[in-house]
Amino acid sequence: MSSSQTKDINFQIDSFVEKLKRRQINGSYHVALETCQLLMKVVSVAKWNHIDQLIQHIRQLGLRLEKAQPREFSCGNVIRRVLAIIRDEAFENEGNNNELNAPMISSMFSLLSTNDKKSNIQPLINSNTKSNKYHDLKSIIIQSIRDLIDEISSIDEGIEGMSADLIHDNEILLTPTPDSQTVLKFLLKARQKRKFTVLVTENYPNGVEKAHEFIKELSKAKIDTVLIPDSHVFAVMSRVGKVIVGARSVFANGGTVSTAGVASVCECAKEYKTPVFSVAGLYKLSPTYPFDIENLVEIGNSGKVIKFSESQLVHNTGLTNPLFDYISPENIDIYITNIGGFAPSFIYRIVLDNYKTEDVDLS
Template sequence: MPDVQALVNEFLFKLKKRKIEGSQATARQTAVLLRSVISQQRIPYTHQAAALIDAVKAVGERLVLANPVELAVGNIIRRVLHIIREEDLSLTSVAMAGLDLSAVSDDEDETDQDDHPVLSAAAVAAASRNTLRPPSLQTLLEDLPDSAAVPHSSSSGGDSEGKSKSADKSSRSRKLKHDVIEAVNELIEDIDTCHEQIAEQAVEHIHQNEVILTLGSSRTVLEFFCAAKEKKRSFRVFVAEGAPRYQGHLLAKELVARGLQTTLITDSAVFAMISRVNMVIVGAHAVMANGGVIAPVGLNMVALAAQRHAVPFVVLAGSHKIAWTLEVEQALHFFMLSTQHLIMYHQNWSACLSQTQEDTIHLMCTG
């Protein structure tokens, strides 16, 4: 198994160089890396959850600083931390329930003391420990009848008690790590199937002979439209080109290749076309805590036009894109990229920035 530190350094390099494109791919690789960190982390007998949380936080801080633009990284880290706390609380609740059941059984056994021989303190302690311990070969071997019970000295009883406690703690630590890894696997599966889960609701939103407007290129939107077409929905899509990067051209070509009625329009024609549109469906880079979205440049203009003409404005995003932060200005600062692919530099001291994402006010979004 590769060293976890090497995996972390490799992923940090990819984040810094922006070699991973898309929030879904970033979120999935983050979850896979954290799963490796958890599986290879050695945890003590006490404070197992705290040890896992500290390990995940140490790696998470480095990942977030490597590329602050990808908010999905921080979202997945917080999800994993929440999973660890939930699983630890679940194991604690189960242990407390086991103690309550053992106390009830002890009370019932006291009423039958006249019918059974009196057991030694060591035997009673061993029996109570067996009820709390999970099934194992050692537990089965120690579950002997009273006639085969051999008296032990106090020192041997103390040693067995210490061994049982250490075994209980070791089994609990293994159980915690196993449950956390299983929950992280479910999170990875949820990320892998996010497009399919969103596309299943396409029929509920897109109706027959509707006209839909979208902007830019989004795989979630593409799968959403294709799912509606597979359900025999007939509709037309207007795609705004999304200058200056013209991502709408890519989406329009893919929609035409899938057999959808598609019309490519300029960004300046959005306000003129919005009155003929039944719904606006777009993708987003992130969904903020206040309901606003961070999306490609030009979406705020589309949202204003939709609000002016009372057109429903629907945003499609997976759960890994839901961010907790409200510091939109700080997040947008990192979306400033070079313009060398847009304009030519004629002087060495020229400096230009191109914004790739912008914030859309949450009051303009209806879904």
């Protein structure tokens, strides 16, 4: 690539890394789309003589982005998904080349034949084949990334289509993730065919404002909505028909990371045998395993729990304000994705279909 293109793409990468560090890009959906856009630009201007060079370049970029914000899981998921796309396209391209070479190999045996008939075999590969091959492969990879962007952009449509089949009339639902746009669209779509009631947890102290906005959106769609304190979940669970939760990331073992407080709600639902549905787009499925659960949970500002103005109480109290929870696969009944619903035990198979094992560790 030219020096101007190199400077431009390096500037965009540095800018994206800084945005991740400063959390100027929030939410799995926006991070995934921005990552795809960046990767498409990187692939379009990259110069490489062998596909392994491109793969190594993407892996190094992915490692840098993951270090910038380790808990934005969708960024690493998209990187690994694109690496799988590159490997698949390279493998298919190599297979096509082998098919082209097959007649040439067989023609060598004709040299030993006693048949005097002259063969008019034309050369199948000219001098420009190699450059054309890589140019075509690059175009295919860029188009595949565009298709991935379209898939992520329309991810909610596939999930929304299942809502009417999973929600019944006059049912009481509970959601502890009012910060999830996927859950919101899922419920709004279901309202077109079903009438139901939604209980929304307050999500104190981090998500109170988002919970109020969530309730306003449901009320506009004429959905009966009740805001309840987080401490009231156990009291109302016996009346709840289903628990609908959003997910930040779904791991290969079927576990998931979601909003703080969801783990206790799922434990309560398990006690009452209430089914728990987790809605998540395919880009949130991760090939990694949650070996270090404590490292997955981010700690936020403890000043939201107790104000720093109460210095005497703060000084004598140990405070933690977790932003996320890890939910074990035993507490999730079904994952609702844009390609269908799956049990947690089947997530590993979906992961194998979309990722490569050699790209699980980018280092």
